[in-house]
Each structure stands twice: as C-alpha cells, then as structure tokens.
Amino acid sequence: MPRYRYEAVDAAGEVVRDELDAATLDAAVARLRDQGLLPLTVNEAKSGFLSGGFGQPLFSKRRALSRKTIALLTQQLASLLHAGMPLDRALTILIGVTEDEQAKPVLERVQEKVRGGSSLADALEVQGVFSRFYLNMVRAGEAGGALDVVLKRLTEFLERSQALRETVTSALIYPIILLSVSALSVIILLTFVVPQFQRLFADAGKALPLATQIVIAVGDGFRYYWWVGAILFVLLSAIARRQLSQPESRARWDDRFLRLPLFGDLIAKVETARLSRTLGTLLGNGVSMLNALTIVRETLSNQVLAGALGEVAEHVKTGRGLADPLLEAGRFPKLAVQMIRVGEETGQLQEMLLQVADTYDGEVQTAVKRLLTLLEPALILGLGVIIAGIIMSILVAILSLNDLAF
Numbered sequence: 001m002p003r004y005r006y007e008a009v010d011a012a013g014e015v016v017r018d019e020l021d022a023a024t025l026d027a028a029v030a031r032l033r034d035q036g037l038l039p040l041t042v043n044e045a046k047s048g049f050l051s052g053g054f055g056q057p058l059f060s061k062r063r064a065l066s067r068k069t070i071a072l073l074t075q076q077l078a079s080l081l082h083a084g085m086p087l088d089r090a091l092t093i094l095i096g097v098t099e100d101e102q103a104k105p106v107l108e109r110v111q112e113k114v115r116g117g118s119s120l121a122d123a124l125e126v127q128g129v130f131s132r133f134y135l136n137m138v139r140a141g142e143a144g145g146a147l148d149v150v151l152k153r154l155t156e157f158l159e160r161s162q163a164l165r166e167t168v169t170s171a172l173i174y175p176i177i178l179l180s181v182s183a184l185s186v187i188i189l190l191t192f193v194v195p196q197f198q199r200l201f202a203d204a205g206k207a208l209p210l211a212t213q214i215v216i217a218v219g220d221g222f223r224y225y226w227w228v229g230a231i232l233f234v235l236l237s238a239i240a241r242r243q244l245s246q247p248e249s250r251a252r253w254d255d256r257f258l259r260l261p262l263f264g265d266l267i268a269k270v271e272t273a274r275l276s277r278t279l280g281t282l283l284g285n286g287v288s289m290l291n292a293l294t295i296v297r298e299t300l301s302n303q304v305l306a307g308a309l310g311e312v313a314e315h316v317k318t319g320r321g322l323a324d325p326l327l328e329a330g331r332f333p334k335l336a337v338q339m340i341r342v343g344e345e346t347g348q349l350q351e352m353l354l355q356v357a358d359t360y361d362g363e364v365q366t367a368v369k370r371l372l373t374l375l376e377p378a379l380i381l382g383l384g385v386i387i388a389g390i391i392m393s394i395l396v397a398i399l400s401l402n403d404l405a406f
Contacts, residue, residue, distance in 0.1 A: 004028040004044055007097050008037035009080065038083050040076050040097055065102045065129050067165075071158035073103060078151035087114060087147075120147070133278055133295050140285040150285050157281050164273070164361055171368050175375050182383040189390050190219035197394050209400060211393040251303045258304060258331075266367050271305050272336050273360035280353030289316055305331055322349070336360065 006028065008016050016037060022028035025042060032039045073094060080090035091111040098104050106127050113123035121139035124130045134154065141150025198216055201208055208216070243249040258264045278299050282292035293313040300306040308329040315325035323341035326332050336356045343352025 004042050006032060006042045007040045008032050009040065009083070009085075009093055010037055038079060040079065040093075041072075065100070065106060067158065067162055069100050069103055070130070070134075071155055071162060073098065073107070074151050074158065075155040078148050078155055081148035081151065087120060131299070133282070133299055136282065136287055136291070136295055137285055140282075140287050144286050153281060153285065157277060160277065160357075160361070161274075164364065167365055168368055171372050175372060175379060178376065178379050178383075182379060182386075185383070186386055186390075187222060189387065190215070191222045194219040194390070194394070195223070197397070201397055209393070209396045211389075212397040215390055215393040247303065251307065254302045254304045258302065262367075262371060266364065266371070267302060268305070268331070268333060269360045269364050269367065271300050271302050272333055273357045273364060274299060275305075275309070275332075276336065276340075276353045276360065277357035280350050280357065283353070284350040289322070308332070333360075 003019055003021050004025065005019050006017070010016050020028060020031060022031055025044070028042050029039050032042070076094055076097070077090055080093060081087065085093070088111065091107060091114065095104055095107045095111065098107065106129060109127060110120070110123045113126060114120060118126075119139070119142055121135050121142060124138060125135050137150055137154050138147070141147040144150075194215060198219075201212070201216075244253065257267055260267075275296055278296045279292050282295060283289065287295070290313060293309060293316065297306050297309045297313070300309065308331040312322070312325040312329055315328075316322060321341075321344050323337055323344055326337045326340065327334070336359075339352055339356050339359075340349070343349040346352075
C-alpha cells in the first residue's frame with residue numbers, strides 16, 4: 001500500500017507533519033479529515049539517497065517565486081481561511097510550512113503589513129510579485145467578505161493557466177530536441193567530416209563539382225568564421241529586443257504575427273482564451289466591467305489585440321454592450337463574440353466567458369498537436385535532405401576523381 005507524507009493543521013491551529021498508509025491520494029485526504037485535520041499538502045512518500053529527512057532533497061537550488069508556487073500558496077491560504085482561521089494565523093502557518101526559500105520572506109513581509117493594519121491586497125501589492133489581476137481579485141474578495149471563495153477561484157484560474165502552459169511546453173520539447181540534434185549533426189558533418197575529404201580533393205588537383213565546392217565553402221565558414229555568425233546573432237538579438245521594447249515597433253511585429261498562416265490563428269485563440277477567462281473571473285468576483293477590461297488588457301501579450309480591447313473599453317464607457325464593439329474591432333474570433341453576445345442576452349455573461357475560455361483552451365491544445373504532427377516529419381525530412389545533399393556532393397567529387405584515374 002502506498003505511503004503518503006502530509007502537512008496538516010489540527011483543531012488547535014498547530015501544523016502536523018507525519019506519514020500514513022492509504023490506497024490512494026483521495027483516501028489519504030479523507031483519513032486526515034476524519035481525524036479532524038485540515039490537509040495542506042499530501043504527497044506520496046519517495047525514498048532514495050538523494051532525499052533527506054521528510055522527503056526534502058539534500059541539494060536545493062534557490063529560485064524565483066514561480067507561478068506554481070503562487071498557485072500553491074493561494075490554494076493553502078484559501079483552505080485555511082475556509083476552515084475559519086484568522087488571516088494572521090493562516091499566514092503564520094503558511095510561513096511555517098512553505099519550503100520555497102523565496103516565498104517565506106515574501107509571506108513574512110505580507111504578515112508584517114497585515115499586522116500593521118494594511119489589507120491583504122495592499123500588503124501583496126507592495127511586494128511587487130503579484131499581477132494586477134491577482135491583486136484586484138483579492139481586493140474584490142476582501143470588499144465582498146468572501147476572501148476564501150475568491151482565493152479558491154484564483155487557484156482554479158492559476159491551475160488552468162499553468163496546465164495549458166505546461167501542455168504547450170511539453171509538446172514542444174521533442175521538436176526542439178530534434179531540431180537541436182539535426183543542427184548539431186549538420187555542423188559536425190561540415191566541420192569534421194567534410195575537411196577529411198577536402199585534403200583528398202586538394203591532392204588530386206582536379207576542379208571540383210559546384211555542389212562540392214558549396215559544401216566545402218560552408219564547412220570552412222563554420223570552422224573559420226563562426227565568430228562572425230556569433231556577432232551577427234548578438235546584434236540581431238539586440239535589434240530585435242529594441243524593436244520589441246518600442247510600442248510602435250512591437251505593434252507592427254504583433255500585427256505580422258497575427259497574419260502568419262496557422263500560427264496567427266493559434267495566437268488569436270490563445271489570447272482569446274486568456275481574455276475570456278480573466279474577464280469572466282473578474283466579473284464573477286464583483287469587479288466592474290470597465291476596471292476588468294483595463295486589467296485584462298494588461299494581461300494580453302499581443303499589443304494589437306490589447307489596443308483593440310482598449311477601443312472596446314471606450315465603447316463600453318458610452319453604454320454599449322461588449323459583443324458589438326468586439327465584433328467591430330475585427331480582431332477576435334467570431335464564434336467567441338457570438339457566444340459572448342448570447343451571454344449578454346441571457347444575463348449569464350460571466351458563465352459564457354468561462355465557457356469561451358474552455359472552448360478555446362481545447363482548440364489551442366488540438367491546434368498545437370496538429371502543428372507538431374506536421375512539424376516533426378518536416379524536420380526529419382529536412383534533416384534527411386540536408387545530410388543526403390552533403391553526402392551526395394562528396395560522392396560526386398569522389399566519382400569524378402575515379403574518372404580521372406581511369
């Protein structure tokens with residue numbers, strides 16, 4: 001039977017760390033609750049010589065406060081507040097149980113501000129770690145007296161966003177590895193293998209075929225002028241960074257990205273899902289439409305879509321609904337706009353926005369899988385063509401030398 005390590009809070013508010021045997025993770029959580037404990041973390045126990053006491057790694061690495069850490073802290077704080085604990089006591093428990101070296105000092109500073117009379121949202125804002133969306137959600141929860149409920153919704157939002165990000169990242173790992181191996185194979189061929197034949201061709205004193213000359217020239221370029229490529233790469237990276245840091249240039253590039261075949265549609269879907277989920281979550285927690293649109297605009301990565309949303313907000317200020325200005329902007333998927341229109345007409349805009357987000361999250365995952373299905377064989381075929389071209393250029397030269405010998 002699997003063994004689980006857990007951290008939980010007892011009726012006295014003390015943190016309890018121990019292990020228990022259970023058939024499944026859910027069964028372990030149920031047993032803890034039956035014992036009157038409030039589970040904070042429950043994980044399967046793993047042993048090994050790289051693990052120290054209580055499952056901690058012997059070698060730890062300092063890291064920044066990640067999205068995953070923020071989501072975990074939010075979920076734990078929501079659980080503690082839902083159990084009826086005061087905010088100060090809940091923060092004390094979080095400081096005691098967190099294992100993140102960066103999170104602990106942040107929580108300590110937040111607790112100090114809260115004890116000084118600040119609201120939780122104001123205390124979080126001073127840290128410079130949390131997004132405006134996160135802060136406004138917390139502020140709305142405090143104003144409505146339902147902070148635990150809002151934190152739970154925040155946790156769901158962060159987990160969904162993280163899941164989509166991890167899905168895309170995981171799907172890209174294999175193509176990136178394949179592309180890296182392909183590039184490395186070609187460089188090795190050009191810089192180590194081709195020069196061996198180059199000496200043979202030089203001794204023969206015969207003019208080489210054009211294809212062979214091109215391959216040898218490329219190989220010499222990699223061997224003797226690699227530093228030129230490195231300088232060009234640094235210069236182009238600096239120019240690209242400067243271009244993307246300027247609003248007008250960034251907008252032009254974002255517009256070009258939206259017009260790309262396949263990728264442009266994928267970018268629009270990703271941004272639509274982000275817009276819909278963020279806006280639906282904010283509206284569901286009492287944030288006004290105009291404030292919510294302002295916050296959502298800051299969460300969008302594509303400046304063209306962000307600018308279009310700013311124009312939509314101006315129309316909303318005049319008393320218009322959301323669907324018509326979105327349609328007139330001409331930048332957002334028509335299906336999403338029509339679903340939003342239905343939500344407005346039925347008085348269920350918040351629920352429909354979240355439905356739009358779920359729909360486009362699914363479409364993004366499907367689109368990424370399809371693109372990778374096309375990309376992987378294309379990379380393999382491209383690598384095969386390049387390597388075959390190099391080998392054929394060498395064989396042609398060798399055959400020409402044999403003709404000379406006869």
